[in-house]
Amino acid sequence: MAYTTQTLIETQFGRENVRKWADLNSSGVATEIAARVTLAITNADSLIDATLRDGLYSVPFADPVPTEIIVISTQLAGVDIYTSRGIEDTDAAGEEIHRLNGVHKKAMNTLNAIKAGRIKLDLDRTTSVPKAIEHHHRYCNSPPWGVDTFHRYQGD
Numbered sequence: 001m002a003y004t005t006q007t008l009i010e011t012q013f014g015r016e017n018v019r020k021w022a023d024l025n026s027s028g029v030a031t032e033i034a035a036r037v038t039l040a041i042t043n044a045d046s047l048i049d050a051t052l053r054d055g056l057y058s059v060p061f062a063d064p065v066p067t068e069i070i071v072i073s074t075q076l077a078g079v080d081i082y083t084s085r086g087i088e089d090t091d092a093a094g095e096e097i098h099r100l101n102g103v104h105k106k107a108m109n110t111l112n113a114i115k116a117g118r119i120k121l122d123l124d125r126t127t128s129v130p131k132a133i134e135h136h137h138r139y140c141n142s143p144p145w146g147v148d149t150f151h152r153y154q155g156d
Contacts, residue, residue: 003045003065003073006037013078021081037081044076048111055115057123066121068114075107 010018022036023029048069049059061069079100113119 001060001063001065002041003048003061003069004041004077006034006041008070008074009037009041009078009081012074013082018078018081021085024085036084037077040077040080040084041073043080044073047076048072051111052115056117057114057121066123068110068119068121072107072111075103079104079107 006018013021018037019033022033022040024036025032045060052059082100083098110119114121
């Protein structure tokens with residue numbers, strides 16, 4: 001399951017911008033543009049999962065996906081679409097600039113803060129067991145907050 005959608009990317013970056021950035025051949029073929037957006041979403045989600053793997057959360061995330069992950073996926077996919085076209089922006093001196101560098105940096109900083117535990121995700125406790133609880137239950141004599149709490153996380 002993808003963490004974001006083309007509609008969310010278009011909402012953040014503008015439909016016309018996304019269409020222009022994803023139209024690598026300048027052909028206007030809707031299926032090629034959609035395929036490029038799908039690839040960017042796959043790339044973003046793969047980066048998220050790879051960054052968070054073996055951390056506090058099990059990946060890939062199940063539905064409902066935490067809002068923070070949706071936002072990060074949307075940002076990373078949009079930047080991927082933008083950069084795949086080739087950076088065409090220049091500053092007043094004619095130097096190439098990356099207008100979405102700040103968006104990419106913000107997304108990666110947030111992702112790394114989630115990995116480090118500085119940002120906590122609000123998971124649906126009936127479908128997602130945080131890894132720390134699962135690990136404690138599996139390798140210790142008792143769940144960290146009692147059996148009832150552990151079973152609520154598992155949806156039992």
